[in-house]
Amino acid sequence: MTEIFGVPTQALMGQLMIGLVNGSFYAMLSLGLAVIFGMLNVVNFAHGAFYMMGAFFSWMLLNYFGVNYWWSLLLAPVGVALVGIVIEKTMLRWLYQLDHLYGLLLTFGIALIIEGIFRDQYGVSGQPYDLPEIFKGAFDLGFMMLPKYRAWVVVACLSVCLATWFVIERTRLGSYLRAGTENPKLAQAFGINVPLMVTLTYAFGVGLAGLAGVLAAPVYQVSPLMGSNIIIVVFAVVVIGGMGSILGAILTGLALGLIEGLTKVFYPEASATVVFVIMAIVLLIRPAGLFGREK
């Protein structure tokens, strides 16, 4: 068997693949956080809870209503987005004038409540979500086995991220969003309905988290804790990439997933902390993040 630096190629590739899958989720979640932070000035601590909610909605749709995976991909994120709209309209709206800290505290509280509700109903042990038939099995690439579902997750996440980037950077709607992010008061004085944009942005951001949750359901166990497990890493990703940078969020998410994967191969003890070590270094050298603009 071939080896790279004393590690079998199979194992290396396998870990890189897992890293890429994790990185895809990081990218999608940090993208939503970046968009929300840009427009609302709120650090959405409830993002992990919405991700978990997406996974649970998808599990509930399958187990209570017999709705299949494909419909879940559409319905669960829409459900999460609707919850997001209610929260934005009834609670977050009142905090925009205040310091970031208040939004962070409120969303942190919301995260605990959502997590608490699901914990109360389903306990902390995870529920399995069966893979759809079409994704069972793996492609044999010769040098490694590529599970079909993991390939799908990476393709789906990257497509959604790129589509989001395209809409924001290249379309009319995106120019409204960029203008609203840069100077909301002026954009509104020009006749753009900024309050509506803000609500839709929050709905879209948490909807992305919900979609990531649906995609993650068959990979990880559907558990009330899955959100808080991933969200801390995602925040580190956002800090490294630079708050509010769209492309930064996507690229950093993928890169850190891969770095985590590599660390698991070469020095497993550090795999859980490597992201935070990188975060500390980046904060020392470029406090605005790798892709962020200094203010």
Place this chain on the structure above:
Amino acid sequence: MNAVPKTQTQTQTQTQTQTQTQTQTQTATALHVANLHAYYGESHILHGVSFEVKRGELITLLGRNGAGRTTTLKAILGLTGKRSGSIKINGNEAIGLASHKIARLGIGYCPEERGIFSSLSCEENLMLLPMVGKNGMSVDEIYSMFPNLKERRSSQGTRLSGGEQQMLAMARILRTGADILLLDEITEGLAPVIVQTLGRVIRELKAKGFTIIMVEQNFRFAAPLADRHYVMEHGKIAAVVEKHELAAKTAMLHEFLGV
């Protein structure tokens, strides 16, 4: 479920037709500000500003820094904090409206800092503003009025020179069909050649029937253009000078403006 949105649309169409007939029938007054008070947080900035601008008129708000001229424009647009009094735009009361709805009554705003968005290209800046009236200039007309903007259409908005940014800030409100223009210090910091061009543009717009409210530091620029000058002091209108009184009241104006 279905009936409700339908009736809503119907009433909306009705109000729209009403607004249109209002705009058509009321001819005289484009903007009527009465007893306008405005605050930034706790500080009371405007203390009962009143003035009236007829359709097609050009007026200026003069005064020293801090007299409340910019705040008057911002208060009209709903960009200050709390405000009270009355602001009638094309006959519609705007004091209780959200700022994006005020713009849609037919207001175009060119802010003092020009307000060019750096995350948008020149052309995206131009196309950003939603239409607020029917007779907006076409992009071709705008590019023939401001040829520089066409050349630099794909440049980042804030990479444009100061003069180009000012042209862009003007151009984008002309595209929207707004018939009342609020222009804040458009000549500030620009080379004399560009100030001359702006003077030509303003004259052209006035001839086309736009109603224009200018806040201007450059009195020599504003004097020959305006029908009337309002001098502001301490958040109030302190004096009104008609065009034909200019020569007689120059001494008084100089005292107010401290020039």
